[in-house]
Amino acid sequence: MALLRMRTALGANATEIEKKIKRGNALRQGSAWRGSRGLAALLLLVVVCVCAAAVWLYVTSLDSEITETLVRQGELVSPRPRVYSVPCSEDYENYKRYPGCTPQKCGRAVTDAVVTREESQVLKRLAERGLALAGSDGGASILDLHSGALSMGKQFVNIYRYFGDQIGEVFTQEDFQLYRNVRERIQAVIAETFGLDPTLLYLTKPTFFSRINGTIAKTQHDEYWHPHIDKVTYGSFDYTSLLYLSDYGSDFTGGRFIFMDENGNRTVEPRAGRVSFFSSGTENLHRVEKVEWGTRFAITVSFTCDPAHGISDPAMP
Numbered sequence: 001m002a003l004l005r006m007r008t009a010l011g012a013n014a015t016e017i018e019k020k021i022k023r024g025n026a027l028r029q030g031s032a033w034r035g036s037r038g039l040a041a042l043l044l045l046v047v048v049c050v051c052a053a054a055v056w057l058y059v060t061s062l063d064s065e066i067t068e069t070l071v072r073q074g075e076l077v078s079p080r081p082r083v084y085s086v087p088c089s090e091d092y093e094n095y096k097r098y099p100g101c102t103p104q105k106c107g108r109a110v111t112d113a114v115v116t117r118e119e120s121q122v123l124k125r126l127a128e129r130g131l132a133l134a135g136s137d138g139g140a141s142i143l144d145l146h147s148g149a150l151s152m153g154k155q156f157v158n159i160y161r162y163f164g165d166q167i168g169e170v171f172t173q174e175d176f177q178l179y180r181n182v183r184e185r186i187q188a189v190i191a192e193t194f195g196l197d198p199t200l201l202y203l204t205k206p207t208f209f210s211r212i213n214g215t216i217a218k219t220q221h222d223e224y225w226h227p228h229i230d231k232v233t234y235g236s237f238d239y240t241s242l243l244y245l246s247d248y249g250s251d252f253t254g255g256r257f258i259f260m261d262e263n264g265n266r267t268v269e270p271r272a273g274r275v276s277f278f279s280s281g282t283e284n285l286h287r288v289e290k291v292e293w294g295t296r297f298a299i300t301v302s303f304t305c306d307p308a309h310g311i312s313d314p315a316m317p
Helices: 002-065 117-131 159-170 173-194 230-234
Strands: 066-071 082-086 106-111 140-143 149-153 155-158 202-212 239-244 252-254 257-261 264-268 275-279 286-288 291-294 296-304
Touching: 066 082, 066 106, 106 173, 117 140, 117 149, 117 159, 117 173, 117 202, 117 239, 117 296, 149 159, 155 159, 173 239, 173 275, 173 296
Parallel strands: 066 264
Antiparallel strands: 082 106, 106 275, 140 149, 140 202, 149 155, 202 296, 239 275, 239 296, 252 291, 257 264, 257 286
16 A cells, blocks of 8 residues: 555656656747747848948948049039149050140030030930930940931941931931030030130040930940040040030939049039030040939030041931
8 A cells, every 4th residue: 555655656746757847848949949049130130230331331432432523513613614634644645646736735624604404405305306216225325416326225226227217207407406506615615725726626436425324234335334545445536525414413313424533533413514524535534433313314525636537517317
């Protein structure tokens, strides 16, 4: 009888011990789960901090690229151009020199007094109509009224041949006349600013409208942001100008024009009707920022001192 009572007691204790063991295991499992969840949370926090730091460094690096803003969008540079002189490079020594035209003094300048904002809007609508006929698959499209080159997909077509009689429904004689008038004014202000004989300065190719947005580049023609030197790239260029047809900060962001100097980068913020012009040699290494959002319209108008590389103003076919 005593033995039976002892076994019964042991059985009761065994049951209680078994319950305690199960409860202990459950507590340890819960603790382990909470520990792993805590570790995951810690790792997630580390990843978030690293990503935030990377974004901050990226934004900081973009800001640090610009050491000086030469002209802001909200400024009005009138009536005289704002001129920044820089020493001429040796590029021009590798080409035939043309007295009265080949750069003797070099630099960059900006003016808002050559083309009105209203005129820039007319030219913008001209560009929009022409580029609406086709356009690049990537973020950069061009329209050259001189040669007829128009971006189409990953290639170019001749707008005059491809669309034929339809061109008369897209452009007017008044459009081309305004284009010529604007070119003449830009040529005159370049000649005056650099002390040139305007009759010795010739329009040269390529001269074109550009439309740039944030679409991913599909070909190298879409990669407009690489640093380059116009005199090295094109040979014939002696003076380059950009006429902006849209506003930085409201029509688009990014897309600023950046002069890349040895002691830092300097930028011009586009403004509709603004003309930025400069000597085309190595002294003015430059690039365009990638457009972040919106659409940037501009016209590149280029000039040479070599009459053999001169071209005529475009005309309706």
